[in-house]
Amino acid sequence: MTGGLPPVLSDQRRATITAHLVAHSGELTTRVVEAIQSRHSWFTRLGAEERSWITVVARAGIDNFISWFADDAKADVNPGSLFNAAPRALTRKVSLHQTVDLVRTTVDVVGEQINELVPPQERRALELAIVYFSRDVAFAAAELYARAAELRGGWDERMEALIIDAVVRGEADDMVVSRASALGWHSQGAVMVVVGPSAAGADLESYRHAAEALGLAVLASRQGGRVILIGSGEQLTDRDAALALVARLESRFGVGNIIVGPLAPDLANANRAARTALAAARVAYAWPDCPRVASSAQLLPERALANQDDAREALLEEIYKPLADAGGELLHTAASFLEHGSLEATARSLFIHPNTVRYRLKRIAQTTGNSLTNPRQAYVLRLAITLGRLAEG
Known part of the structure; x- marks a missing residue:
């Protein structure tokens, strides 16, 4: 509801103009829809149902304006009520920007018809009324879309939570994927x-x-x-x-x-x-x-110690078995190096040259992706070897 128009029209002239508007409301609606079709390419890409609802909204806007103009002091005449003519789902098909285009087009078309609807001395008053009314319609549209976005946002977040929960539980079937696509995934x-x-x-x-x-x-x-x-x-x-x-x-x-x-x-x-x-x-x-x-993968040791079976399996399959299958005493050398902590001590324990130990350490790193000279990676290797021995024992 606006704050009211300046008192530039007598009640008699207002009633006369209102009657003239009522008589031409159908023609105005037709011209508005034609202008929307010709000026906005996105309108023709909508489905037949959406286009029909926009026509209903355009007619409701003109009727609402006429009622408001007849007596702008009426508390029950609300410019925003014209959007009640269409389902809320229309906000998913028509954006706020497009709705503003519709309001602007409607105002322009009605304004263009003023010359035919009223005498020259009263055109300014009608133009002013259109500006007042369209301002309130624009605010109502913004409020409508803000409310729809808030509701849709809450629904979308709940839907995302359900989708992610389904993924975690291993229930992400085609329906879940379809719902994710509906959210823009x-x-x-x-x-x-x-x-x-x-x-x-x-x-x-x-x-x-x-x-x-x-x-x-x-x-x-x-x-x-x-x-x-x-x-x-x-x-x-x-x-x-x-x-x-x-x-x-x-x-x-x-x-x-x-x-x-x-x-x-x-x-x-x-x-x-x-x-x-x-x-x-x-x-x-x-x-x-x-x-x-x-x-x-960097947390395999902690996960394995926490009894996570897939982590234990990964340590066995990705580290222990490749090491054991590589040959060249790599597994034995790794275990010895973990016990003795140096090239020289490992070489003495295995009765081989330190250069041979050095070569084998390089092979171990290439085979497992973990180096015995790195404390964290040595910890991973030690746990993998321990689990491997337990599995084979």
Whole structure:
């Protein structure tokens, strides 16, 4: 409701103009719809149902304006009520910018018809009325879309949480993937799962915007004090590339470790990546020097000691068995070096030259990806060898 028009028209002249507007309301509606069709290409791309609803809204806007103009002091005449003529779902098909285009076009068309509707001395009053009314319609449209966005945002966040929960539980079927697509998810290559502490006061939208700025399609959910991100992008070529991307998001997270799970081929097969990332996040505190951004593979020892079967299996399959199958006494040399701690002592215990030990250490690093001269990697090798011996015993 506006604050009222300046008293430039007598009640009699207002009634006369109103009657003239009522008589031509159908013609005005037709001209408005024709102008919308000719001036806005997006209108023709809408479905027949959406176009018909816009016609209804245009007619409601003209009728509402006429009622308001007839007596702008009526408290029950609300310019924003014209949007009640269409379903709220229309806000998903027609953007706020497009709605403003509609309002502007309607105002322009009605303004163009003033010369035919009223005598010259009263055109200014009608022009002023149109400006007052369209202002209130614009505010009503902004409020409508803000409310719709708020409701849609809450619904979308709940849907994202359900999708991520389905991925974690291994229930990401075609329906889940379809729902993710409805939220704007489009797989662009490999999929990564990131688990990190939630920053105080940060909303999920900030994580989405930051990830999207890096070219990632992303889903986000909050579980307790943690944020889970599922991202996809052509840049995710390997683990190092994933860690580098997440490092650029580091400032968005709270205090603590940010864990990146193994890459998955797609959303439907991201269950292992999600479970692994969550499991690693739960035990990261046990490694005091754990990097701020770390992969779940870097936490294999802690995960294995926490009775995570997949971590034990990874230590056996990826480290112990390749070492045992490599030949050349590599396994024996590794165990001896772990016990004695130096080239010379290991050489003496094995009755070989130190250069031979040096050569074998290099082979061990190439075979397992872990160097015995690095304390952390030596710890990984020691645990893998211990688990291997227990498995074979």
